[in-house]
Amino acid sequence: MASTAIRRLSQFLLSLYATAAPDPPPYVAPPASKESLEYADLAIIDLSKAKTEVGCKALAAEMVSAMATHGFFYVIGHGYSQEQTNRVFSIANMTFDSVNAEEKKTYTGQSGAVYEGYKPRQMWKIEDGVQDQIEHYNINHIVRKHEHPQALRPYLQEIEAFARHNHLSVLHPILRLLALGLELPENALVDQHKFEAAGESSVRFMKYFPRSEDEEKRSKQVWLKGHTDIGSVTILWSQPIGGLQILSPDGTWRWVRHMENALVINTGDVLTFLCGGFYPATRHRVIQPPADQVGLPRLGVFYFSMANDDVKLVPHEDSPVLKRVGIQRLCSDEDAPTMEEWRKNRTVAYGKKVCNQEIINGVLVKQYD
Numbered sequence: 001m002a003s004t005a006i007r008r009l010s011q012f013l014l015s016l017y018a019t020a021a022p023d024p025p026p027y028v029a030p031p032a033s034k035e036s037l038e039y040a041d042l043a044i045i046d047l048s049k050a051k052t053e054v055g056c057k058a059l060a061a062e063m064v065s066a067m068a069t070h071g072f073f074y075v076i077g078h079g080y081s082q083e084q085t086n087r088v089f090s091i092a093n094m095t096f097d098s099v100n101a102e103e104k105k106t107y108t109g110q111s112g113a114v115y116e117g118y119k120p121r122q123m124w125k126i127e128d129g130v131q132d133q134i135e136h137y138n139i140n141h142i143v144r145k146h147e148h149p150q151a152l153r154p155y156l157q158e159i160e161a162f163a164r165h166n167h168l169s170v171l172h173p174i175l176r177l178l179a180l181g182l183e184l185p186e187n188a189l190v191d192q193h194k195f196e197a198a199g200e201s202s203v204r205f206m207k208y209f210p211r212s213e214d215e216e217k218r219s220k221q222v223w224l225k226g227h228t229d230i231g232s233v234t235i236l237w238s239q240p241i242g243g244l245q246i247l248s249p250d251g252t253w254r255w256v257r258h259m260e261n262a263l264v265i266n267t268g269d270v271l272t273f274l275c276g277g278f279y280p281a282t283r284h285r286v287i288q289p290p291a292d293q294v295g296l297p298r299l300g301v302f303y304f305s306m307a308n309d310d311v312k313l314v315p316h317e318d319s320p321v322l323k324r325v326g327i328q329r330l331c332s333d334e335d336a337p338t339m340e341e342w343r344k345n346r347t348v349a350y351g352k353k354v355c356n357q358e359i360i361n362g363v364l365v366k367q368y369d
Ligand SMILES: *[C@@H]1O[C@H](CO)[C@@H](O)[C@H](O)[C@H]1NC(C)=O
Pocket: 025, 026, 027, 028, 029, 093, 094, 097, 098
């Protein structure tokens, strides 16, 4: 009997050993910039207040106002501690630094219509003779839909938890508040963004590499031209290396300041479609980091959310708010693409040529210098 107990105990200890992932090599983030820059004055939304009806009402009003002024806002109270966030950055860093070039090739995306796995640098045209210096690794929100490199395998459970957290504990509360802002039933947008339904919401790790002087000169320090995001809501886990700028309604590019363990949120084209222009997709770009950070690689962690693939991108006409202020359509309802058509067409077209505008599914898609 004693030996059975010992066997059980040792099996239990072994199972613990098998599930506890080792600590990833810690990513040490550089200090934030001390340059004096023109920063956008973004609202700070505390999602922890969304637990009561009164709190939701107040937050919805704050969000409507944030969307009308900058189209970007910070989220705090999102439920991840600084330590949890640091660990995700360490895993992101490993994805680039602990996987060799040979293995990366095996996990490089094969299709031009969807981001999956690695995207090597220099795939996109930025300016004549200048390509991007961005490497990324894209992970579908259903993390085990695809295989991942050896170095990431001990962390798949954590990455799964991270994808779920972004989708269910950040995206869904934001979508409820945006729906409230339109006086729609609170799940009107959530129902179009189900975690389990087929779609391409994804976690993305991105690493911007410093560029040569020649590249900086030719592209006027622009690393990624001004654009709107393809999907619904973009969740950027704030990190200290500057470079992100938003185009304010007054036509000025302003920097986004790093805030410790905050999220930087913006909406993309899909919400413009679904909300009849009430929440316009904000134009943003990435330029060379400020002088005291030039030459540093820039590691980013994102959650890009999209509606479910079969959602037709037409506005919620029953919104009392839209009935009052009017609907601005990107295209007629009969021409409206589904989420799947829109993301595929946008992804295929992206970075193929240097151009400032093109028509995709009858919608004018612009880039800004
Ligand atoms: C990123 O990971 C590599 C490999 O584990 C490590 O050597 C490097 O110091 C890390 N980068 C930072 C900035 O911590």
